[in-house]
Amino acid sequence: MNANKQLDAWRGSFGDEYTKRNVADNASLHPRIRMWTRILKPLIGDEPSNILEVGANLGLNMRALRTISAAKLTAVEPNPTARQQLINDGVLTNEDVHDATADALPFADNTFDLAFTSGVMIHIAPENLGQACDEIHRVSSKYIMCCEYYSDKEEAISYRGQDGLLFKRDYGDFWLNRHTDLILMDYGFFWKKATGLDNLTWWLFKKG
Known part of the structure; x- marks a missing residue:
């Protein structure tokens, strides 16, 4: 993202506070391992050899993937505090963040x-969403996964007392409409009460 309200917030103290609220302990990691075991199930037999996370923060997904995948992991993260924690905790090397x-x-x-x-x-x-999808699509050779909050219609939600920092929509539909070469491989819902995650809807696509 170019300079904008969202990026300014996540690069600065607002993003720092988000990183501090998230803890990479076993209670947080185990639900992520179960989440990724489910998401990657359709790729058995064609496991990815390298994986990019866009917006890794302190790396809960990266940490989970390390336990179940042999793929080389790379992360993009705009917040410097989160990037440093990824490196300090040995989740990724400096070259891979x-x-x-x-x-x-x-x-x-x-x-x-x-x-x-x-x-x-x-x-x-x-x-800015279309350009972000275009870039993720561009750097992927095979698969794209999106795991986000869902809404039937686009809506802006107040987030920690601030407007313009959280949006809900049907992201799966957005992806398919934006890039018509994508094939839906699988999708699902992680229910907070049962999984220990947030209420997350996910879509797994293959590039046609």
């Missing part, structure tokens, strides 16, 4: 077998 944003990914076309977001598109303003 990039200061970048969803709409300007510093990678060549078709670099990653799987590129994904989890709880990131909800924080991208509607006017």
Whole structure:
């Protein structure tokens, strides 16, 4: 994302506070491992050899993937505190953590077998969402996964007392309409009460 309200917030103290609220302990990690075991199930036999997370924060998804996948992991994260924690905790090396944003990914076309977001598109303003999807699509060679808050219609939600920092919509529909080469492989819902995650809807696409 170019300079905008959302990016300014996540690069600054608002993003720092988000990182502090999230804890990479076993109670947080185990639900993520179960989540990724389910999401990757359709890829058994064609497991991705390299995976990009766009908006990794302190790396709960990266940490979970390390336990169930042999793929090389790469992360993009605009918040410097979160990037440093990824490195300090040994989740990723400095070379595999990039200061970048969803709409300007510093990678060549078709670099990653799987590129994904989890709880990131909800924080991208509607006017910037298309470019972010285009970039994720560009750097993925095979698969795209999106795991976000769902709504039948686009709606802005007040987030921690601030407007313009959280949006809900049918992200699966947005992806399919934006990139008609995508094939829906699987989708599902993680119910907070049963999973220990937020209420998340996910879609797994394959590039046709």
